[in-house]
Amino acid sequence: GPKVLQIPSHQIIDMGQMVTLNCDPVSNHLYFYWYKQILGQQMEFLVNFYNGKVMEKSKLFKDQFSVERPDGSYFTLKIQPTALEDSAVYFCASSSGLISNERLFFGHGTKLSVL
Amino acid sequence: GDSVTQTEGQVTVSESKSLIINCTYSATSIAYPNLFWYVRYPGEGLQLLLKVITAGQKGSSRGFEATYNKETTSFHLQKASVQESDSAVYYCALSDPPMGYKLTFGTGTSLLVDP
Numbered sequence: 001g002p003k004v005l006q007i008p009s010h011q012i013i014d015m016g017q018m019v020t021l022n023c024d025p026v027s028n029h030l031y032f033y034w035y036k037q038i039l040g041q042q043m044e045f046l047v048n049f050y051n052g053k054v055m056e057k058s059k060l061f062k063d064q065f066s067v068e069r070p071d072g073s074y075f076t077l078k079i080q081p082t083a084l085e086d087s088a089v090y091f092c093a094s095s096s097g098l099i100s101n102e103r104l105f106f107g108h109g110t111k112l113s114v115l
Numbered sequence: 116g117d118s119v120t121q122t123e124g125q126v127t128v129s130e131s132k133s134l135i136i137n138c139t140y141s142a143t144s145i146a147y148p149n150l151f152w153y154v155r156y157p158g159e160g161l162q163l164l165l166k167v168i169t170a171g172q173k174g175s176s177r178g179f180e181a182t183y184n185k186e187t188t189s190f191h192l193q194k195a196s197v198q199e200s201d202s203a204v205y206y207c208a209l210s211d212p213p214m215g216y217k218l219t220f221g222t223g224t225s226l227l228v229d230p
Contacts, residue, residue: 042219045216104218
């Protein structure tokens with residue numbers, strides 16, 4: 001079935017550095033999302049993105065976070081600068097629409113370790 | 116805010132035995148949220164198992180069932196006879212209609228089926 005690919009699967013970075021997490025969404029999907037899961041906690045909504053713009057973001061989406069999808073390439077989440085509390089698994093998802101019964105397709109996640 | 120509480124940690128069931136994973140929800144701003152069960156099989160991304168968007172209805176997939184009970188605010192996942200291939204992590208989730216992309220997840224229940 002359709003797949004969302006996330007690259008890399010694991011990223012280790014020093015606190016204060018910049019990191020970019022990459023997501024290759026399902027090819028005909030128009031809506032993109034990032035979720036964050038801290039170890040032992042629930043997966044939580046960060047942001048959704050459509051037509052080059054952030055549609056909605058949660059309080060977890062700090063000023064240091066940004067998202068973009070330049071020219072239909074990867075959908076990216078950039079954190080600059082990183083902080084220790086950014087250590088988590090980040091899940092990318094995509095969908096073809098926004099309505100209630102629309103199905104989200106998730107990637108495997110990128111584990112970010114900030115040292 | 117909204118929250119989902121599900122059976123915590125790991126559940127071990129012998130093959131061919133029955134399974135129930137409890138899920139209750141609290142939707143402070145939503146009278147009738149959409150309810151979902153997602154599953155992550157080993158080595159795979161999170162995927163939708165079943166969803167129910169109408170209170171009182173039952174959803175089913177791959178032998179699993181869950182009934183949307185608005186009186187008890189529950190959405191328990193059940194299967195009459197589990198198989199070893201059902202070993203996975205199961206997540207209960209809700210969303211706020213009509214925008215279904217912003218999912219509130221439970222912490223996940225790891226199911227191990229003993230052969």
